[in-house]
Amino acid sequence: MAATQDILLKLILSLVIGGALGAEREYRSKSAGFRTITLICLGATIFTIFSQIIGGSSNPDRIASNIVTGIGFVGAGVIFKGDSTSKVNGITTAAMIWVTAALGVAIGAGYLLIAGITTLMILVVLFAFSLVEERIDSFNQLRNYRIVCPFENETLHRYETLFKSHHLRFKRTRQGKSAENLLTGEWLVQGSEKNHRHVIHELMRDPTVRELEF
Structure with a gap:
């Protein structure tokens, strides 16, 4: 028992x-x-x-x-x-x-x-x-950005300059061009939540950005 x-x-x-x-x-x-x-x-x-x-x-x-x-x-x-x-x-x-x-x-x-x-x-x-x-x-977020925009020379470098200006570290993981003459870029971006917000705000106001994922 x-x-x-x-x-x-x-x-x-x-x-x-x-x-x-x-x-x-x-x-x-x-x-x-x-x-x-x-x-x-x-x-x-x-x-x-x-x-x-x-x-x-x-x-x-x-x-x-x-x-x-x-x-x-x-x-x-x-x-x-x-x-x-x-x-x-x-x-x-x-x-x-x-x-x-x-x-x-x-x-x-x-x-x-x-x-x-x-x-x-x-x-x-x-x-x-x-x-x-x-x-x-x-203080330290890692996000995956995907941006679709019209094809132009140096277009993706423009976004990378934007990342740098807001003290975000990045690595381009993928890029491609569609039949509609659209350019797609993907990045792994690391930095503070505040800096991510500033970049996202600017990208959302950018008329050349057709699609944005973050």
């Missing part, structure tokens, strides 16, 4: 911790949300519990040791390339899946206090650190 009560306590704690972390992902509308993260935590917990029961004292990690390998496939499924050539989405959610599985293993192994403290630390990283990240991003 005591063993059953201990298992139930671990499963309840796993449900609470997985639910708390999953709620954060659900709040941010991520691909792995409330139910997924909760199930991952519960699954890792029960795998660890039965690994100890089946393996006994001689080989208690016979099942739990495969959790790290298995969870990697789940995490890889939420990582995908964004529209921007420089952006990959889902990295944080994949890391959340990985650390949630680790918490499930900790709970299943009986390290309940450590699992609880680690959960609080994770929530601090997710909420408090996001404010720091936003602050850093305002």
Whole structure:
């Protein structure tokens, strides 16, 4: 009976911790949300519990040791390339899946206090650190600019001069000319949010710019 009560306590704690972390992902509308993260935590917990029961004292990690390998496939499924050539989405959610599985293993192994403290630390990283990240991003943003304009000699260099005048670093990634005599240029541009705003404002007022993406 005591063993059953201990298992139930671990499963309840796993449900609470997985639910708390999953709620954060659900709040941010991520691909792995409330139910997924909760199930991952519960699954890792029960795998660890039965690994100890089946393996006994001689080989208690016979099942739990495969959790790290298995969870990697789940995490890889939420990582995908964004529209921007420089952006990959889902990295944080994949890391959340990985650390949630680790918490499930900790709970299943009986390290309940450590699992609880680690959960609080994770929530601090997710909420408090996001404010720091936003602050850093305002000073250094990487954007993908796409400009379409009528074909003229030195046209693209004119936009690059504009980037330089606003202290933005850039790299031309693509250029091409269409049958309609339109020139397309794409750049990876890096700099502060304020400088990006100034450049975008000037480009939007430029009558020669037919299309603008940023």
